[in-house]
Amino acid sequence: MEIAINKYILAIVTTDKNKVLYSGVPVFYCNDEEEKELVASNLTRITNGMVHDLGNGVYIIVRH
């Protein structure tokens, strides 16, 4: 039987450094909202992951 993890965080995109102190996955710091949208949009196309908004200014890219 093949065992695979099917939901995992690929990357974190944020404008607020205080929200992500330590992370096992890559964190992309952005200067403003516009850059955050752009980086998240590019990451989703590259990784096939989906962008989710945690509601506190942090975006996570999740592979479903």
Added chain:
Amino acid sequence: MPKTHYAILAGTIMGTIARFYLLRVDYRQYPSYPQGYTIHLTFGAIAAALGAVTIPAILNKDYSAVTFIALAAQHFRDVRKLERESLEKIEQDELVKRGQAYIEDISKKFESRNYVAMLTGLATVLAIYITKKILFGIITGLVVLTVMRFAIKPRTIETIAEVKPAKIHFKGSLLAVDNIVLTNVGLKEARKKLLNDALAVKIIPKDDNARVTLANIGQRQAIIHDIVSILGIRQERDEPEFTPISKRDPDSGNVVIVALVREPDIECMIEVVKKAPLLEASRRQPLDTYIGRKAAD
């Protein structure tokens, strides 16, 4: 009395016609290729021949003919296996997957259609032996075919639930339909596109049986696959946020489906959902049990 081989020939032809009649290309686009036709017509003809030779063989005191039937059953199971494997292989390349339950349902249909071919062949020969007229055999074959066709006809979603249009809205980044939250969409651009172009339907189960049936993820995936097969989809493989999605309200049992279809016609989408097949594998009937009825009131 017609000669034995004429009777067998008539039975085989009637059985093959039965298989041909059930071999339709519909919106599922399966089988839609000449290869598919060839495979299934040949299997159907073999099944019909097996059915047709049974009666003459038994009358000839060749009781080992029963093993023919066993052989046929094995052969039909192989047909199901073949279909399952083939569909599972295709599945990997599907943008929107059929789901295991739908694949199993389709494979089962292929198996059962071979039984129809066999039984039509058998009934045709039996009628010819009883009435001693080929014409009666053909009529019996047609009757058996029609009855079986009706018996194996799949039920549809509209028999168990109502389907209504629904409105998409966002609560912050949460995509919701009638207060049922489906997923979290992070990108503002994606939210805008979903809000403008996506369609949503609400499936309201008529009773507890329907409620449990619609809870099955395979059943919902089958509905989504049908929507996408017919109305198309505006999604590429690097756009997971536009994947059609279904969600069930745990309290009411209502199911909502959101899809970014190529042809945004809500009436058509409702019609597709209504006509989607009710999968055998997902059908549950708790109301048929005493405890189920007691719990429901």
